[in-house]
Amino acid sequence: MPQTRMMKLVVTGDDFGYCPRRNQGIVDCFQAGGLSNVSLLVNATAAKEAADLAKRHNIPIGLHANLTEGVPVCESLQTDSTLVNQRGFFQGKMGFRQVLQRGQLSMKQVELELRAQVRLFTDLTGHLPQHMDGHQHVHVLPGVREVFAQVLSDLGISFTRVPVEAGLHSCTWLPPHLHRFYTQVEQDALDSIPVFTRYGIRWPDTYLGLTTMGQNMSVSNLQRALHLALSTGHSTSASGEDSDSAVTAELMVHPGYPSLPQQGGCGEGPDDFSQSSDRQHELSVLSNPAVLDMYRQERVQLCAFKDL
Template sequence: MPQPRMMLVVTGDDFGYCPRRNQGIVDCFQAGGISNVSLLVNACAAKEAADLAQRHNIPMGLHANLSEGVPVCQSLQQTSTLINQRGFFHGKMGFRQVLERGQLSMKQVELELRAQVQLFRELTSHLPHHMDGHQHVHVLPEVREVFAQVLSELKIPYTRVPVETGLQGCPALPTHLRRFYAQVEKDALDSIPVFTRYGIRSAGCDTGLWPDVYLGLTTMGQNMSVPNLQRALSHALAAGPPGTTSSSASGSYQPVVTAELMVHPGYPSHPQEGGCGEGPDDFSQSADRQHELSVLRDPSLLALYSQERVQLCAFKDI
C-alpha cells in the first residue's frame, strides 16, 4: 500500500464477555476485520480471552467497567457506592443517575479502576496498551478526573474520546439513541480539558493519547453496513487531523488521519452463558453481533480500505 491517508484502529469491545463473543472476535481478527480489542476483566470469559489474545498476538487494552456486573476490588463487593442492593454495579443508566445525585465515591471509583488494571496485568503479564470505558463511563463528570489521573500515573498511553463527525446528521439513529449519543459527545468534549491537564493531548503530538477521529456510534448493530462505514470514513477523512484540511496542493505533504472505529462483533451469547455476573444482556444475545462480524469480514469492506488507503493498525502503531 502507498502512503496511507488514514491509520485506523478497529477495536472489538467487550472481549471476555462470553466464549461465543471471544470466538467471534478472534475470527474477525484473523480475517483482518479488527486490529485491536478491549478486555472486560470482570467478565466470565476474561481469562479465556486473555489466553486467546496471547495465542493469536492480538493487541489488547482494558475496557474499564463501572456499570455492569460485580466489582473486581474485593473491598467494594459487599458495601460500596458502586453497587446496588443485589451487589451489582448500577447499570448503564443507573450509574449515571447515582452519579448525578452525588452519591458515588470517587475514591471507590479510583480503587476499582486500579484493581481492574492490576487484574489485567495478572491476566496478560503487561499493562494495557490502551484503556477506555465500558458504556463510555470514563468521560462522565468527576469520573473523567479520576480516570485521567489513573491513566497518567500508570503511563497507559491511549484512551478513547467518543466524538463522532456526522453523528447528528445520521438518519438511521432513532431519537432516543441520538439523544443519548449527543450526551456522550458532550461528556467527551468536556473530558478533553481534563485529559489535557494530565498531559494527555491529541494524537498529532508525540504524547497524544487519542486518535484524531472517533467512529462507531452511527455504525453499531444493524446500522453497520459497507455503505455506512464508507460514509463514516469519508466524514473522518474530510475532517483531517486537527488544524489541517483534507485537500493539499499537488505533491505537498498530506498528514495522515488517525482514527478509532469501535465495533462489537461476535456470535450471539447463549441465554445462560456470559456476562459479568448477571448473565448476558440483550445486546450480547442479539443477532446484531453476528451481523457486525459479517460486515467487518466482508471482502468489499477490506477492498474499500485498500482503495481509500486506510491502513488498519493497533493503538501502539499510531
C-alpha cells in the same frame, strides 16, 4: 472517489471476554483482517479465556474499564459501596449516571476499582493495557474523567478513547433515545478533552462507531463514516500534527456470535444485545472482502494503538 489523505485506523473489538462465543467471533474477525485491536472486560465470565486467546493469536489488547455491569473486581467494593446496588451488582448504564448526577458516587471508590481492574488485567495478560477506555463510555463522565486520567497518567497508559463522531447529529436512522444518549456521550467527551490533555493522555484524531453499531453497520455506512472522519481530520486530537500527515482514527465495533442464554456477561448473564443477531451482523460486515477492499481503495491502514 478515493481520498488523498491516508488514514491509520484502529478497529477495536469491545467487550472481549464477555462470553466464549463473543471471544470466538472476535478472534475470527481479527484473523479475517476485520479488526486490529481488542478491549478486555476483566470482570466478565470469559476474561481469562480472552486474555489467553489474545496471547495465542498476538492480538493487541487494552482494558475496557467497567463500572456499570456485573460485580466490582475490588473485593472491598462488592458490598456497601456507592458503586453497587443492594444485590451487589454495578448500578447499570443509566443507574450509574443517575447516582453520579445525584452526587452520591465516591470518586475514591471509582479510583480503587479502576486500579483493581488494571491489576487484574496485568495478571491476566502479563503486561499493562496498551490503551484504556470505558465500557458504556463511563470514562468521559464528569468527575470520573479526572480520576480516569489520573490513573492512566500514574500508570503510564498513554491512549484512551474520545467518542466524538463526525456526522452524528445528521444521523437520521438512530432512534430518538439512542440519539439523545449518544449526543450526551459526545458532549461528555468534548468536556473530557481539556482533562485528558492536561494529564498528557493521547487519543486518535477522530472516532467512529456510534452510527455504525449493530444492524446499522454496512459497507456503505462504514465508507460514509470514514469519509466524514477524513474530512474532519484533527478535530479532537491534541497531537497538533501537520494537516497533510495521516489522519488517525478509532472505529469501535462489537463483533461476535450471539451469546447463549445464561452463558456469559459479567455475573448477571448476557444482555439482549449480546444475544441478538447484531453481533454476528457486525462480524459478517467487518470480515466482508468488500470492506477490506474499501480500506485499500481509501488508503486506510489498520493498526493498533501502539502503532500510532
